[in-house]
Amino acid sequence: MNRQLRNALKGITAPDAERRRRAMEPFVRATFESFIRYLYRYLGNEVECEDVLEDVYADIWESPERLCSVASERELLKTVYLYYMRKRLREVYRRINRHLYLSQKDLKNLIAPDLSILEVMSRTELQQALRRALVRLKARERRAIELWMEGMSSRAIANELKTTVGAVKMLKFRTILKLKKMLNEYCHEG
Amino acid sequence: MTDTNRKIQELLIDYAAALRDGCVPIFLKSLTRQEGQMIASSSEFWDAADIVRILNDVGFADKAVTADVGLFASRVDANVVSRLKKAKTSSRGKRSTGAKSITKTQKNEKPI
Numbered sequence: 001m002n003r004q005l006r007n008a009l010k011g012i013t014a015p016d017a018e019r020r021r022r023a024m025e026p027f028v029r030a031t032f033e034s035f036i037r038y039l040y041r042y043l044g045n046e047v048e049c050e051d052v053l054e055d056v057y058a059d060i061w062e063s064p065e066r067l068c069s070v071a072s073e074r075e076l077l078k079t080v081y082l083y084y085m086r087k088r089l090r091e092v093y094r095r096i097n098r099h100l101y102l103s104q105k106d107l108k109n110l111i112a113p114d115l116s117i118l119e120v121m122s123r124t125e126l127q128q129a130l131r132r133a134l135v136r137l138k139a140r141e142r143r144a145i146e147l148w149m150e151g152m153s154s155r156a157i158a159n160e161l162k163t164t165v166g167a168v169k170m171l172k173f174r175t176i177l178k179l180k181k182m183l184n185e186y187c188h189e190g
Numbered sequence: 191m192t193d194t195n196r197k198i199q200e201l202l203i204d205y206a207a208a209l210r211d212g213c214v215p216i217f218l219k220s221l222t223r224q225e226g227q228m229i230a231s232s233s234e235f236w237d238a239a240d241i242v243r244i245l246n247d248v249g250f251a252d253k254a255v256t257a258d259v260g261l262f263a264s265r266v267d268a269n270v271v272s273r274l275k276k277a278k279t280s281s282r283g284k285r286s287t288g289a290k291s292i293t294k295t296q297k298n299e300k301p302i
Contacts, residue, residue: 021270028263036254041247045212046254050262058269093215100218101226107218110205110239118240127248149249151210154203172206173199176238176245183241 001073005030009076013064020061028057034077035085037123042089042111052092056084078120086112117187133182141175148172196225198232206242210250 001009008030011023035056039049060067066083070076089112097107113119121129134142140161147157158168196204201221208217221229229235256262 017274021267021274024266024270025263028266029259032259032262033255036256037247037251040251040254041243043212044209044214044246044250046256048212049254050256050265054262054265054269057266058273061270062273093218096215096218101221101223102218103226103230106226106230109236111214113240116240118244123247126244130244130248145245148206148210149245153207166200169199169203173202173234173238176202176206176241177234180237180241183244 001071001076002030005073005076009067009070012060013068017061020064024057024061027060031076031080034073034123035080038077038081039085039089043092048092052085052088055088056080059084059088074120074122078115081115118183121187129183129186130179132186133179136182137175137178141171141178144168144171145175145179195222198228198235201225201229202235202238202242205239206245209242209246 004026008023008027012020012027014020014023032053036046036049036053039052040046043049043052060080066079067076070079090108093107093111097104100107102110118126134145137145144157144161147160152160154165154168154172157172158165161168161171163171204220205214205217208214
């Protein structure tokens with residue numbers, strides 16, 4: 001953990017509320033990027049991410065006890081997700097849940113799931129593991145994922161690969177499952 | 191996402207597209223009862239959803255990192271200040287209602 005973040009954490013866990021308020025700005029500066037990226041993983045929308053994160057920081061200010069014994073950046077992210085972000089993430093779509101055919105439990109698992117091994121990996125580790133996994137895929141599978149990551153729709157990918165939309169959807173689904181298996185193997189090797 | 195009775199692979203791809211395009215609520219609202227049940231019972235969907243989220247982070251999360259962190263920090267500060275005020279008002283309210291009840295009892299007491 002770098003010095004700036006360590007000092008910010010010290011301030012944010014102080015018993016005095018006014019001191020915690022003053023320490024909030026350096027804490028936000030030190031953690032904003034990693035927190036917002038993490039939230040984006042579940043919401044995919046920058047406006048919603050900012051709204052949720054604002055409440056997360058205010059919750060941290062209000063009850064910072066959980067952060068007192070944090071020793072590393074990874075532990076910080078994990079603790080903040082488990083004790084502060086998850087609660088807020090679950091509230092994001094609670095209002096529309098009345099009109100949904102997805103049960104409350106499934107909605108929670110989709111929007112704010114339990115942490116798997118993959119989800120506690122750092123961004124750099126994930127990028128490295130994904131790169132390794134992508135190389136091991138067949139050329140057509142890799143191309144489908146790459147085109148999707150470029151922002152293409154299934155129809156556009158089908159045109160590019162000269163196949164049907166249904167075949168592209170099936171190909172992506174199978175490839176994603178294959179990636180999951182490869183990443184799990186990577187975790188166990190690690 | 192207008193299809194009805196989508197298969198599990200179509201549901202996953204639609205979820206992935208919704209996450210990428212920032213419109214998860216639209217995907218959630220598009221689900222039929224049957225599709226909701228299919229999602230609940232498919233372990234493949236949940237496995238794939240893990241990877242979709244990771245791809246979303248690695249591929250697109252840069253969009254969410256705003257240049258002006260200072261502005262965001264001031265938003266957080268405003269939120270904290272409003273919570274501080276709320277806490278002060280509620281504690282003052284409690285005190286004042288306590289005082290009122292004392293005066294009420296004083297008024298109601300009959301002089302000896």
